[in-house]
Amino acid sequence: MTTLQPIAAASLSATVRHLNCGLWLGKSACNYHNARRLSSRGTLRRGFTVSMSAATEPVEVCVKASITTPNKLGDCPFCQRVLLTLEEKQLPYDMKLVDLANKPDWFLQLSPEGKVPVAKLNGSWTADSDVITQALEKKFPTPPLAAPPEKATIGSKIFPTFIGFLKSKDPSDGTEQALLTELTSFDNYIKENGPFINGQAISAVDLSLGPKLYHMEIALGHYKNWTVPDSLPNLKSYMKTIFSLDSFVKTMPSTEDVIAGWRPKVMG
Numbered sequence: 485m486t487t488l489q490p491i492a493a494a495s496l497s498a499t500v501r502h503l504n505c506g507l508w509l510g511k512s513a514c515n516y517h518n519a520r521r522l523s524s525r526g527t528l529r530r531g532f533t534v535s536m537s538a539a540t541e542p543v544e545v546c547v548k549a550s551i552t553t554p555n556k557l558g559d560c561p562f563c564q565r566v567l568l569t570l571e572e573k574q575l576p577y578d579m580k581l582v583d584l585a586n587k588p589d590w591f592l593q594l595s596p597e598g599k600v601p602v603a604k605l606n607g608s609w610t611a612d613s614d615v616i617t618q619a620l621e622k623k624f625p626t627p628p629l630a631a632p633p634e635k636a637t638i639g640s641k642i643f644p645t646f647i648g649f650l651k652s653k654d655p656s657d658g659t660e661q662a663l664l665t666e667l668t669s670f671d672n673y674i675k676e677n678g679p680f681i682n683g684q685a686i687s688a689v690d691l692s693l694g695p696k697l698y699h700m701e702i703a704l705g706h707y708k709n710w711t712v713p714d715s716l717p718n719l720k721s722y723m724k725t726i727f728s729l730d731s732f733v734k735t736m737p738s739t740e741d742v743i744a745g746w747r748p749k750v751m752g
């Protein structure tokens with residue numbers, strides 16, 4: 485795969501550098517993270533601890549740009565999954581915002597399929613959020629986000645059934661019920677096994693599902709006047725927990741972008 489010179493990519497894209505602890509103060513600026521932040525993830529330690537990012541160059545990652553506001557992150561749930569992984573691992577990253585409606589040549593060179601996210605890992609550009617997050621886990625195992633393989637598919641039918649209901653024009657075609665069936669099954673799972681999919685600690689499976697549930701909430705609220713029923717309290721509190729994580733708030737798209745992003749599917 486062609487590797488583009490970073491300087492060329494940077495000059496042709498909106499590049500936003502993130503360091504998880506505010507100002508860019510040089511490579512060692514993020515050496516220390518306070519105990520409060522770590523304790524929120526369940527790995528309580530007193531005082532200060534050295535983070536992986538001390539020795540790490542920012543990970544370059546191409547993500548969807550906003551379609552409503554210049555120079556802002558857009559509404560791709562797969563991109564947010566990768567950004568959440570970087571945030572939860574407290575890794576610095578360098579976001580390149582890509583206008584998917586007008587893909588620049590430099591982007592098509594490093595992502596021939598024209599899809600985001602793509603991240604530069606071990607010197608080469610890697611596509612697909614599954615592949616990227618697994619590679620990040622391997623390269624930066626702390627804190628661990630991997631879940632056992634049998635948990636990887638928990639909640640995985642929610643996104644496709646949500647899209648089926650969103651696109652449906654016939655209220656009696658069973659698509660709403662299909663979504664409710666999946667959501668009920670997830671609610672029961674969390675009731676028995678929660679608060680997260682892998683139990684007490686957040687994992688990669690939550691980081692994949694969270695952005696999709698966020699899209700579901702906004703898109704169905706807007707286009708179908710639909711909300712998660714009160715009969716699913718465990719799902720509701722799961723969503724509330726995920727959506728209020730620092731990492732989620734930092735990487736979430738605007739409501740306007742989510743609505744605009746789904747419009748062609750609803751109208752089509």
Ligand SMILES: N[C@@H](CCC(=O)N[C@@H](CS)C(=O)NCC(=O)O)C(=O)O
Nearest residue numbers: 560562584598599600601612613614
């Ligand atoms: N399976 C891929 C899906 C990525 C994907 O579909 N990304 C969309 C944006 S959300 C995209 O780049 N679409 C290309 C386009 O809109 O032209 C992943 O997990 O990364």
